[in-house]
Amino acid sequence: MSTSSAPLPEPAVPYAPVHRPPAGRARRRWHPAPAGVLAALALFVAVRAAGVVAVAATSRLSGRPLTKNLAHSWDSTWYLHIATHGYGRLIWITRTGEVQTDWAFFPLYPVLVRAVTAVVPLSPGAAGLLLAWTAAVVAAWGVYAIGHHMYGRAVATALVALWASLPHSVVLTLAYTEPLFAALAAWCLYAVLKDRWLSAGSLAALAGLSRPSGIAAVAAVLVAAGHEIVRRRGRVPPGLWAGALLAPLGWVGYVLWVGRRTGDLFHGYFRVQSAWSSRLDFGIGALRFLKALFLHGGGVVYPLALVVVAAGVLLFCLLCLERAPLPLVVFAGALVLLVVAVSGPFASKPRFLLPAFPLLVPVALALVRTWRARRPKALLLGGTLTAVSLAYGTFLTAIAHQPL
Template sequence: MSTSSVPRPEPAAPSGPRRCPTLPRIARRGVPEGALPALVFFTAVRLAGLLAVILTNALRGRPLVRNLAHSWDSRWYLHIATHGYGRLIDVTPGGAVQTDWAFFPLYPALIRALTTVLPVTPGQSALLIAWAAAVAAAYGVYAVGHRLYGRGVATALVALWAVLPHAVELTIAYTESLFAALAAWSLYCVLRGRWLWAGGLAALAGLSRPSGFAVAVAVCLAAAHEAVRQRGRVPASLWAGALLAPLGWLGYVLWVGGRTGDLLGGYLRVQSAWNSRFDLGAGALHFLKALLLHGGVFVYPAALVIVAAAVLLFALLCLERAPLALVAFSGVLILLVVGGSGSFSSKPRFLLPAFPLLIPMARALVRTWRRRPAQALLVLGALTATSLLFGAYVLVVAHSPL
């Protein structure tokens, strides 16, 4: 392999204190050099994905945009935003009582806040937040990739994240885009050594999704590794960030426990009613057996392929010797998906925020581009077409849980 095909890392930052960019500072500076093409591509692909959903709805005689904001879990978020917690329950055919306490509060709180200051409906507010968070997440993904490998790999990383088969769920009224944005920027701040920002963003991520504690685990492990490496001679902000990181997730779990009368086990009972529990992979094995014996609609074998590919990519990420925070974050999400119960059709969605898994593919795509640009474009084009078609299928045609 020629040395020109190896991606060059970003030049070392100048000496002196390093700052994690705050949102006002980002707004003043504008998009950093090199990020704009990646963000334009991401936005164009996701807008094409929304158009594909609208056209598919039209062909099937359904409301053109209703399922963007009112599908499956979206209805629960909108109800919480409008009426608060404890107002909506659902009893399954098996007699399980499902409550709205299973849904974390940050997204509905933002929906309610936006409807208070703007003349928009809760559904419109939910979509505006999801779309803005998706772009912020893509920017964060670029920032992480650029910090580690430079502009080329960062752009490829954003492009691959945009064309994931299930990426349509980044731009509907779900929490994946919000969680991904908070996770990406928290991990970026870890890489920059800005521990208070990393911990604060991790705490917010913990308020956005049940899997939000994956960011806290990544921050705490990275902080512990840094403390060992520096033999304890680390700034107080490192310990403060590590302590702050899990507070969002832990606070909500304990709040639900207090509401149910079981401080430590109440949240687990709430999730169990939704058939969401960590069963060490027993549910996944049962699903695999049923799929092999009886088959299933297209979305289920597709989900199995996506999860298997994610496990393989995680192994490659470890071989890449990626930073501990990225490996820990992705590893926890993989563990939750493989070892957790629940509908298998939803598992690809749970892996959407695990963008570090795409780093090995992004580096390979850059190498291919430098040698055979036409082949790289063909691969990216095929992935884009697959993403648009699969996204329209799972959102409009398939009746499986998202």
């Protein structure tokens, strides 16, 4: 959040949740463009554009191509290869002899990249960036819509600003799948809050095709639908049943497709992921990482990753204390659980938490309170967080070249 930003508008009801709309038609009314959304999106674009400029300037000084840093780093190369050549064409043998295949990567993003390159004269890397940047703005729009629906304009604006200024928000400007997943998940959750179950189920199915963690959006829809069914004693509209049935189709469908390709229908995908050191170990891998970190140190990236994960756990507890809507709690909780209970490169875990924007609700509420009481302090906090985000994002992508 820039220190030159305009003052945040006052909330209509100071700090009080407004996520319980009246029954009837008003509850299902869809408000895709609530008041103040354009200003919030402009703020989001300004912060993330500043991040791109910082990466571009640093890349030029270091002699490394900007497109390499933004569009062809780490996982991006796998997605772009799938978009160009399809599945089953790329493997990597690790130093321990594990065979990593492209089946570990979900298909929606590479399919969209291929579709864009088919109709627009862009390279796969440029198409991937166009999709990621567009999805990031759509995701910020969804984050604002949810924040506005729950708490009003001021908190919604703070929520978007905080999401743009996280240490790992640089990922929103890379050719990665987090922006696409965040966009689908945000609007899926908004649809649940607005009682639009068919839309929610469809978006959850697409989210399930975007990333392995898309299961979090599926869980949010299914748990919220189950709660409604119990609350209404089974007297629910057909759209709710249809949405609940649609929600898991994307994630389950891809997992079963990989299982069929590998010859093990129900376990094949999980064996593919295991080759990437990603398996359910209930936190044992995280404990081993902590032991190694305290014994041997870890530079800058790993300690900060630990701080981000610990903050995510704490913020989830605060989100529960705020009595946030059930689908937001389930979605954020599922992502936190996946980060803690599933093994994998610890440096990537903050990226996996990036779509968990509901975790920022307690911080957004506190920031608005600070803004009303001590505006200079709020500006200093926002400006400091933005500066740290830009500096750290530039360090990760253009200097450290650390796997994200």
